[in-house]
Amino acid sequence: MADYSDTGLGKDTGYSDQYDASLLFPIPRSKARGSDNSGELPFVGVDLWTAFEISWLNLDGLPQLAIGEFLFPCTSSAIVESKSFKLYLNSFIQTQFTSMDQVTEALVADLSGATGSDVDVVLYDISAYNGFKPISEPDGFCIDNQSLAIDTYQPEPKFLSAGNSGSVSETLYSHLLKTNCPVTDQPDWASVYISYSGPAIDRAGLLKYIVSFRQHQDFHEQCVEKIFTDIMQRCAPTELSVYARYMRRGGLDINPFRSTMQSFPPSYRQVRQ
Secondary structure (H helix, E strand, O other), X not given: OOOOOXXXXXXXXXXXXXXXXXXXXXEEHHHHHOHHHOOOOOOEEEEEEEEEEEEEEOOOOXXXXXXXXXXXXXXXXXXXXXXXXXXXXXOOOOOEOOOHHHHHHHHHHHHHHHHOOOOEEEEEOHHHHHHHOOEOOOOOEEOOOOOXXXXXXXXXXXXXOEOXXXXXXXXXXXXXXXXXXXXXXXXXXXXXXXXXXXXXXXXXXXHHXXXXXXXXXXXXXXXXXXXXXXXXXXXXXXXXXXEEEEOOEOOEEEEEEXXXXXXXXXXXXXXXX
């Protein structure tokens, strides 16, 4: 795990309710990826963030509400530390804007500037959000209901294996992914969806591998990238997508998607979200 003790993360901080883009704290992706991933990435994808606590004032002083979705390309030079993102969104609360479009423009400009890449932002009216993002599960097989003895709670790629012949195309998923924040050590809970084509992945070993993250400390994005690269190295699929839907903390959820097949994740949200 990368060392973030030289940053302002995890320190006591003040709360502002007046718009302040300087609250955003970018973290270089290279800090976590390290020198081994300094070249071309083995995947495409995005980090899809959902913000359920966005509010500002209109010109009459009446509070406005929205649910926001933010798409950060995995090729951006930096991610945004989640607490700083929450503080930044809170700074809109007592600030007047002429319209939702003006809020969107500010979000796009600030987040793109902080991460070094174009960030897509969509704000939804609360009454319309469920129509766009219904709660559902993709077609696939949940691997959680297996009788297994498990005693390893740090990532262990050796649990992963695949058959020697034949090829399948399937989606396997688990609701048992848990990791810990590298700054605060708070638990982060997620469901992880693995879609692939290639030799059949051993389901017992895959579940043991997912559970082995239970005491691991790292940001959501890096955890998903590790899962992706470990499966590629140990199971050699011809195609692979890994999508983690993390539960929200402080009104924000983070959903990293990495794939050899497509740049954007399927459109759904999990029941715990």
